[in-house]
Amino acid sequence: MATQEKIRGLIIVGAGPAGLTAAIYASRYGIKPLVISENIGGMTQEAWHVENYPGITKITGKELMKKIQTHAKDLGSEFLLDGVGEILRYAQNDKVVFQLKTVSGKMLKAKTIILALGLKNRRLNITNEEKFLGRGVSYCFTCDGVFFRDKIVAVVGGANSAAHAALTLAEYATKIYILFRKPEMTAQPSLIQEIKNNPKMEILPETQIKELQGNNKLEKIIVYKTNSPDDTNEIIVDGLFIEIGTVPSNILAQHLSVECDEKEYIKVNNSQETNVPGIFAAGSGTNATPQLNQIIVSCSQGALAAFSANLYLKNSTRS
Ligand SMILES: Cc1cc2nc3c(=O)[nH]c(=O)nc-3n(C[C@H](O)[C@H](O)[C@H](O)COP(=O)(O)OP(=O)(O)OC[C@H]3O[C@@H](n4cnc5c(N)ncnc54)[C@H](O)[C@@H]3O)c2cc1C
Incomplete structure (x- = not known):
């Protein structure tokens, strides 16, 4: 059964670099925020x-x-490991209050x-991708890599995240195929060199996946060369890690009628305010700096969002 809670000053949704830094700054303003997140660390957990x-x-x-979370905790931030499924806005005693419902059924309120x-992983949209999700198909090598000890896996993608995935998986798997559409990987040269030096890796350029096959779990992938789509081959694998880019994770913004741009990034001004008073946004899921998706950029936006949220809280208690 859902449990009711007091009205908190600030709830931060997401514990990647942006959310964790916002928690540090908010704690130092004396707000004592609650951070609700599906995981601690967000995309950065995946960095090799x-x-x-x-x-x-x-x-x-x-x-x-972990260090940044410990810093936030030491300053008084609280954490709840859960997903936020829905946020509603309503008025209570002439003040706007936001009500959050978590995936596990908790109800929380904040001013x-x-x-x-942040961002979520893009799907390949091929036959049986959903069917084998959790049964061989994964979008999170840090979460699932360990299940593929002594197994054969494939990684789809040629950019940095695919390279990090392949190098992490090499700690467990006996063989790693890396498939990508382009003639060359586009990851950082140092990562490509590490991959080339690793005897477990087999690099398959200009290769795409047509479909996934298996009974109760993934057993093989059907692939073709980009320039000859009718000429297919099968590769026996236990796991497939899909690392082909990201899209903003903005479903909660949509619930609140928070405006997003044409690429679905949450629109913010230079104080990290959205169009909805009381709702701020920070990090890689916003339109602030999509050209540089980096930890330090998300941290700086998190700091600014906490600064603006603190001002908002001060002004709303005066009015
Ligand atoms: C493999 C890899 C290597 C990288 N290496 C580097 C590097 O060396 N240097 C660098 O600067 N950057 C690196 N990056 C980029 C860096 O990870 C991102 O810039 C950074 O994580 C973005 O932080 P963020 O807080 O904006 O979002 P994210 O890190 O994506 O965090 C978002 C958080 O929100 C949570 N969340 C989303 N929706 C909900 C919901 N409904 N309910 C609850 N929680 C929710 C997510 O679970 C996640 O915890 C790398 C990225 C990858 C994938």
Whole structure:
């Protein structure tokens, strides 16, 4: 049964770099935010190594996010590991209140919200992709890679996230196929070199997947060369990791009539305000800086969103 809660000052949805930094700043303003997120660390958990976060020469994405979460907790932020399924806006005693319903059924209320929702993985949209999701098909190598110890896997994609996936999976799997449409991988040269140096990797350029086959779980992928779609081959695999890009995760914004741009990024002004008073947004899911999807950029937007949310709370208690 759903449980009722007090009205909090601020709830932050999403615990990637943007949400965690917003939590640090909000805590220092004395707001004591609640952070609700499906996971801690967001996309950064998937980073094999982060080498561009100022002050830290080299660290895994997971370790960096753990440090930032610990920092936020030490300052008084609270965390709830859950998804937010719905947010509604209503008036209570002439004040606007937001009500959040989590996937596990908890009901929470807040005067203001920061959406730090990030991006979600793009689907391939091929036959049996949904059928084998969780039964061989995955969009999260950090979550599922460990289940493929001593197995054969394929990674689809040629950019940085696919390269990070392949290198992480090499810790578990015996063989990794890397398939991509273009003649060359577009990942950072250092990652490509690491892949080329690893004897477990087999690189298949100009290759696409037609369909997935298996009985109760994924057993093989049917592939073709980009320039001869009718000439198919099968590859026996236990797992398929799809790393072909991302789209904004904006369904909650839609519930609230928060405006998004034509590419579905949440629209914010230079104070991280959305068009809905009391709703702020930060990070890679906003239209602020889609040209540079990086940890430090999301962190800076998170800090600014917390600053603006604090001002909003101060002004609303005065009125
Ligand atoms: C493999 C890989 C390697 C990378 N390496 C680097 C690097 O070396 N350096 C660098 O600067 N950047 C790197 N990046 C990019 C970096 O990870 C992103 O820029 C950063 O994570 C964006 O942070 P964010 O907080 O905006 O969003 P995200 O990290 O995507 O976090 C969003 C959070 O919101 C949660 N969420 C979404 N919807 C809901 C909901 N409805 N309910 C609850 N929670 C929800 C998600 O689960 C997630 O935790 C890398 C990315 C990848 C994939």
